[in-house]
Amino acid sequence: MAATRIEVPRSAIAITLNGERTAVEVDNRTSLLDLLREQLGLTGAKKGCDHGQCGACTVLVDSRRVNACLTLAVTLDGAEIHTIEGLSDGGELHPVQRAFLERDAFQCGYCTPGQICSAVGAIREAKDGWPSHVTEDLSAAAVVLDDEEVRERMSGNLCRCGAYANIVPAVLDAAGEGSDDGTDLPRREEFHPIPSVEEVAG
Amino acid sequence: MSAIGASLARIEGIEKVTGAADYAYETTAEQETLYGWVVQSSIVTGRILDIGVDAVLALPGVVEVVTWRNAPHLEDTGDGELNVLQHAIISYRGQPVAVVIAETLETAREAANVLEVSYSAGESDVLMSPDHLRLYAPDKVNPAFETDSVIGEVDVALADAVTSIDHSYSTPALFNNPMEPHATTAEWQGGRLELVDSTQGSSVTAEQIGALFGIPGEAVHVRAEHVGGGFGSKGSPRPNVPLAAIAAKITGRRVKLAYTRQMMSSLAGYRTPTVSRMRLGADADGRLTAISHEAFSQTSTLFEFAEQTAEATRHMYAAPNRRTTHRLVALDVPTPRWMRAPGECPGMYALESAMDELAAAAGIDPIELRRRNEPERDPELDVPYSSRDLIGCMERGAELFGWAERDPRPAAHIDGRWAIGTGMAASTYPAMAQPSGAVVTAMPDGRYRLGINATDIGTGSRTVMRQIAADALDVEPEAIDIRIADSNLPKASVAGGSSGTASWGWAVTKACRELRISLQTGMTIPPDGITVTATTDAEIAAQEELSRHAFGAQFVEVRVDLDSGEVVVPRMVGVFAAGRIMNPRLARSQFIGAMTMGLGMALHEVGELDTVLGDYANHDFATYHIPACADVKDIRVEWLDEEDTHLSPMGGKGIGEIGIVGAAAAVANAVAHATGIRVRDLPIQPDKLIADLPARF
Numbered sequence A: 001m002a003a004t005r006i007e008v009p010r011s012a013i014a015i016t017l018n019g020e021r022t023a024v025e026v027d028n029r030t031s032l033l034d035l036l037r038e039q040l041g042l043t044g045a046k047k048g049c050d051h052g053q054c055g056a057c058t059v060l061v062d063s064r065r066v067n068a069c070l071t072l073a074v075t076l077d078g079a080e081i082h083t084i085e086g087l088s089d090g091g092e093l094h095p096v097q098r099a100f101l102e103r104d105a106f107q108c109g110y111c112t113p114g115q116i117c118s119a120v121g122a123i124r125e126a127k128d129g130w131p132s133h134v135t136e137d138l139s140a141a142a143v144v145l146d147d148e149e150v151r152e153r154m155s156g157n158l159c160r161c162g163a164y165a166n167i168v169p170a171v172l173d174a175a176g177e178g179s180d181d182g183t184d185l186p187r188r189e190e191f192h193p194i195p196s197v198e199e200v201a202g
Numbered sequence B: 001m002s003a004i005g006a007s008l009a010r011i012e013g014i015e016k017v018t019g020a021a022d023y024a025y026e027t028t029a030e031q032e033t034l035y036g037w038v039v040q041s042s043i044v045t046g047r048i049l050d051i052g053v054d055a056v057l058a059l060p061g062v063v064e065v066v067t068w069r070n071a072p073h074l075e076d077t078g079d080g081e082l083n084v085l086q087h088a089i090i091s092y093r094g095q096p097v098a099v100v101i102a103e104t105l106e107t108a109r110e111a112a113n114v115l116e117v118s119y120s121a122g123e124s125d126v127l128m129s130p131d132h133l134r135l136y137a138p139d140k141v142n143p144a145f146e147t148d149s150v151i152g153e154v155d156v157a158l159a160d161a162v163t164s165i166d167h168s169y170s171t172p173a174l175f176n177n178p179m180e181p182h183a184t185t186a187e188w189q190g191g192r193l194e195l196v197d198s199t200q201g202s203s204v205t206a207e208q209i210g211a212l213f214g215i216p217g218e219a220v221h222v223r224a225e226h227v228g229g230g231f232g233s234k235g236s237p238r239p240n241v242p243l244a245a246i247a248a249k250i251t252g253r254r255v256k257l258a259y260t261r262q263m264m265s266s267l268a269g270y271r272t273p274t275v276s277r278m279r280l281g282a283d284a285d286g287r288l289t290a291i292s293h294e295a296f297s298q299t300s301t302l303f304e305f306a307e308q309t310a311e312a313t314r315h316m317y318a319a320p321n322r323r324t325t326h327r328l329v330a331l332d333v334p335t336p337r338w339m340r341a342p343g344e345c346p347g348m349y350a351l352e353s354a355m356d357e358l359a360a361a362a363g364i365d366p367i368e369l370r371r372r373n374e375p376e377r378d379p380e381l382d383v384p385y386s387s388r389d390l391i392g393c394m395e396r397g398a399e400l401f402g403w404a405e406r407d408p409r410p411a412a413h414i415d416g417r418w419a420i421g422t423g424m425a426a427s428t429y430p431a432m433a434q435p436s437g438a439v440v441t442a443m444p445d446g447r448y449r450l451g452i453n454a455t456d457i458g459t460g461s462r463t464v465m466r467q468i469a470a471d472a473l474d475v476e477p478e479a480i481d482i483r484i485a486d487s488n489l490p491k492a493s494v495a496g497g498s499s500g501t502a503s504w505g506w507a508v509t510k511a512c513r514e515l516r517i518s519l520q521t522g523m524t525i526p527p528d529g530i531t532v533t534a535t536t537d538a539e540i541a542a543q544e545e546l547s548r549h550a551f552g553a554q555f556v557e558v559r560v561d562l563d564s565g566e567v568v569v570p571r572m573v574g575v576f577a578a579g580r581i582m583n584p585r586l587a588r589s590q591f592i593g594a595m596t597m598g599l600g601m602a603l604h605e606v607g608e609l610d611t612v613l614g615d616y617a618n619h620d621f622a623t624y625h626i627p628a629c630a631d632v633k634d635i636r637v638e639w640l641d642e643e644d645t646h647l648s649p650m651g652g653k654g655i656g657e658i659g660i661v662g663a664a665a666a667v668a669n670a671v672a673h674a675t676g677i678r679v680r681d682l683p684i685q686p687d688k689l690i691a692d693l694p695a696r697f
């Protein structure tokens, strides 16, 4: 196959990023991960595989955890995104961040932002009654997290340093800190209706 | 109170949990940075005929394509892997053939994908075997051990033994796979090269890259503030570093370049596949009369890496007749390199599996067998151990694990669909130290500035160096500002061989003690402080000849699913005697992390060689499974207090690697106990068990 001229369609999108309305123009090929890391200077989300296989890039989109490397930025017009940089509220660490520090739930730290965002999402999912592979009672309004549940729900986040034995108790510590503390995301600004692409571009 | 021994939290912890810690690809520069993308060969051996550079250069946003035709000349430094883009010859599949440089990451990636490369392919040979016709004996094995050792009459002793075993054990190619793929940011400033690199040692990177470009090491400035793991794969520069430097040179711009996860299996180094033929002979009491360990592994045609697979066997157990050999074959493959406990890790899987088989054959408890073969001095070096507490580790581990209740009969404990078993294995790793330098300054405001070119690849060395300095200066750790991972600091050794703490800490201790002495003269401290620099070359050279090793014992329970053959490890216990432990909190993380990696080696990890394509086929985390959270249940770690005055002044033996040594054997031994099936080829995947599993009842 001969190299052909690469067409580079670009689109304007508006997202709410860590509570701030942000309008950006993106190359349609750009993943959310590369948008954050290369265009917006938010390098907390990590690239471990770029294929949805390691979880290092986990961020929260509309409060649910996603692999930022598998999400094309252009699809996120109107989304509310929280990254690791937006988890701590001012100087105050998020309970999951605190628990990771207290439990030494990391070594090199490269998987850590993804683990933490994933834990925030997992705690919320359990609270919302989402069952996992190991959940016994599929009809419970909320799933009570235990070691087995946390291990299962956190298995999308690989840690080659092998900190799992500390990550599981850290997630449980944070989950146990009360129904709100463990999961709530700081909102510095109310969620605004999202303007159309034209409005942003104009 | 001593700072050494305190469970201080990581200095950089908050940066790491808030996403503020910058890794090599993330140094936010005001100036524009170009993106480099590596193009890899799709043939195993042969020549590049042509590369369709012009078509790709015509694409918008592509700045340059570097191939062997326009790459700057690199000096031959003896490592063919680093001599990238110097000629059209291909030596393995996945070797770099070009770097595409573009304004954006997306464009670089797409342009690299459409770059046309035509080849003329040659014959290739990629399969290692212990019968390979081109096996040879290397001059030395990594890093400088004798290739072979022979004491006594092994064959005679084996023939006369009351109990003997003769089995081969194999371990597959394994990939280090640190979570941060190798990455380099490079920029030339006149004749000087600025690098931010994901490396385990910025001194060695500066030296080697300087030599490649024909400039002094001091003209290369390397920083590695945060490194997302390495496990040996970043212990020396890999092709990413010269590729980024070439790209920066040819464009005159700042360029950053990272491997994809897929590139890691060919361009980052890996653990060689190994085969170990083990022969053990024992008398009626279970005392070893002969130990023979013949090891086979592979290297590439570009660089000789000879893994010291049988080295640990030389120091473990007493036996009057002994032999170890290493044979190597140079194949058309990427060069295998260090992966966590190279040599000890695969070799001890073989020895400790063989010891378990011998124990079963002789009807002796595995711990008792090891106790009966405890040597008084190092059996091959013929010198005393600086300290050795394998027996203490086994005893404490047995107690924690509940070994005494064990029914030794295999396949005797079936519970519904589960066959349950337990196993143990010994661990060992050498305690080493390399010469290093450190600089410390006393400031007039009462604070201290410590500079030590350590690298923190997740070990916590930044924190531990501060603890060591605090004790040597007799101040609070908080009074010390520490700088690491910068080649402008005095030269220091790599974070490897479990030797970082000893090597760097020794230099830190010396510099701080000398500073204290000069402060005692009561002189007033000038505004820019009083600075002392120290190096430890003399101290390291003057070490008396002793056998310095850490020891440990690992215990594992397995449950084997009789329907599927899946192995689950509900609990692991590790007890280690590794000298003085500098920081229990960080040490525990190292041990559990290494045991977790050992669990992956035992059950999951295998580089699957495609002999037709000439490459490992499973290049990503979907196909190369490393332990995930659900694989790891209860891991319990302890260590024995060990005072050893024959080590560095801090008295530690190093703990980064010993935790992986023996873990796989303990799992394999437990599987044999649970099922009666001895798996001698890792990993223990269900297909190796399913046909022969005991019946459910």
Ligand code: FES
Pocket (backbone or CB within 6 Å): A046, A047, A048, A049, A050, A051, A052, A053, A054, A055, A056, A057, A058, A067, A068, A069, A070
């Ligand atoms: S980088 Fe997105 S899952 Fe690995």
Ligand code: FES
Pocket (backbone or CB within 6 Å): A105, A106, A107, A108, A109, A110, A111, A112, A158, A159, A160, A161, A162, A163, B179, B228, B229, B458
């Ligand atoms: S902390 Fe290093 S990969 Fe998880």
